[in-house]
Amino acid sequence: MSTEVQPGTVYDTIIVGGGAAGLSAALYAGRYLMKTLVLEGAAPGGDTAVAWIVENYPGVPHVDGFELIRRMREQAAGFGATFASEEAAGASSEQHCFTVRTKGGTDYYSKTLILAHGEKHRHLGLPREGELANGKGLSYCVTCDGPLYKGKIIAIVGGGDSSVKGAVLAARYATHVYLITMEHELHAEPVNLEEFKRLENVTVLYDTVVTEFKGEPRLAGVKLSRSHEGTDELAVEGLFVEIGEVPSPELARSLGVALDEHGLIEVDPMMKTSVDGVYACGDTVNETGSFKQIVVGAAQGALAATSAYRDLGMHGGNACAIHARPAAHQPA
Numbered sequence: 408m409s410t411e412v413q414p415g416t417v418y419d420t421i422i423v424g425g426g427a428a429g430l431s432a433a434l435y436a437g438r439y440l441m442k443t444l445v446l447e448g449a450a451p452g453g454d455t456a457v458a459w460i461v462e463n464y465p466g467v468p469h470v471d472g473f474e475l476i477r478r479m480r481e482q483a484a485g486f487g488a489t490f491a492s493e494e495a496a497g498a499s500s501e502q503h504c505f506t507v508r509t510k511g512g513t514d515y516y517s518k519t520l521i522l523a524h525g526e527k528h529r530h531l532g533l534p535r536e537g538e539l540a541n542g543k544g545l546s547y548c549v550t551c552d553g554p555l556y557k558g559k560i561i562a563i564v565g566g567g568d569s570s571v572k573g574a575v576l577a578a579r580y581a582t583h584v585y586l587i588t589m590e591h592e593l594h595a596e597p598v599n600l601e602e603f604k605r606l607e608n609v610t611v612l613y614d615t616v617v618t619e620f621k622g623e624p625r626l627a628g629v630k631l632s633r634s635h636e637g638t639d640e641l642a643v644e645g646l647f648v649e650i651g652e653v654p655s656p657e658l659a660r661s662l663g664v665a666l667d668e669h670g671l672i673e674v675d676p677m678m679k680t681s682v683d684g685v686y687a688c689g690d691t692v693n694e695t696g697s698f699k700q701i702v703v704g705a706a707q708g709a710l711a712a713t714s715a716y717r718d719l720g721m722h723g724g725n726a727c728a729i730h731a732r733p734a735a736h737q738p739a
């Protein structure tokens with residue numbers, strides 16, 4: 408089987424997303440000998456690649472998330488899945504044919520579609536956030552940017568598991584880490600909380616919200632909703648926002664796929680969406696509820712690929728005949 412991406416080809420399945428869910432789907436689809444294309448988007452490996460140390464993936468007791476996802480990708484490629492570092496910008500369907508148009512303007516065609524594009528980082532929604540996130544002191548990923556703040560004072564906004572894990576990592580680089588949470592307590596996995604409590608260079612500011620960014624052109628501090636040590640301004644050189652994620656329902660919506668009230672994709676137990684031939688898995692589906700984990704996404708990816716494989720058999724060889732024309736006639 409060719410491992411080159413071939414515009415003009417009609418793939419058995421296109422998987423949108425190169426995270427744990429998408430790569431697991433790609434592994435299964437490859438093993439079903441389905442012609443498979445994975446569009447990896449702007450963040451190959453997804454959140455797993457930046458999860459830092461992962462200790463709860465069965466069979467792999469202690470592994471860097473980047474290494475875990477590298478192995479998943481290699482395994483899927485070994486069974487014939489092909490990959491493109493492109494972002495899906497829109498999708499449409501006609502007679503069991505799907506067209507996925509990328510941001511770069513390339514059209515890819517398939518008989519089935521698996522949506523595994525995860526979610527987007529939730530923002531604070533304060534003025535200048537976009538500007539400061541452009542390498543000027545604000546980040547949404549401790550694993551990626553934490554090392555840049557070696558010897559500096561930083562703050563993390565959040566109160567869930569990602570922020571606590573992030574603080575444990577950041578405390579290795581930064582001289583001091585403030586964890587700013589609007590809650591009365593932290594909500595993290597007990598094992599991560601235990602490690603966090605042992606840190607000596609971390610201060611938690613409970614019941615506190617960041618209301619303003621300070622510093623020009625780079626971030627130099629934040630204004631707080633309540634005072635800490637007699638002032639409502641906190642001087643920090645880096646701020647990490649770890650307040651969860653929000654759905655990105657645009658692709659599903661363009662295909663008429665049913666969403667829940669939060670914008671997550673509705674799926675049945677076999678990861679089928681409301682549209683024939685479209686499946687979804689991982690953090691983007693409502694089925695996982697609040698339990699968004701690598702092992703859950705991987706399991707759902709396996710189910711999604713299996714459903715696509717079974718349904719392909721039902722639609723027979725005529726599926727997607729309208730796009731099966733010579734590659735020379737396809738857009739570049």
Ligand SMILES: Cc1cc2nc3c(=O)[nH]c(=O)nc-3n(C[C@H](O)[C@H](O)[C@H](O)COP(=O)(O)OP(=O)(O)OC[C@H]3O[C@@H](n4cnc5c(N)ncnc54)[C@H](O)[C@@H]3O)c2cc1C
Nearest residue numbers: 424425426427428448450453454495525689690699700701
């Ligand atoms: C800091 C942190 C630590 C974590 N630690 C753990 C842990 O220890 N254990 C655990 O089990 N879970 C952990 N998680 C949760 C886990 O990482 C997620 O549940 C898992 O990554 C979800 O996988 P996914 O494939 O559904 O989505 P994601 O990992 O978000 O992957 C989405 C993929 O879709 C791609 N994409 C997005 N939009 C498009 C588009 N338009 N076109 C093409 N591609 C697109 C992205 O580039 C990315 O490749 C952690 C998460 C974070 C943020």
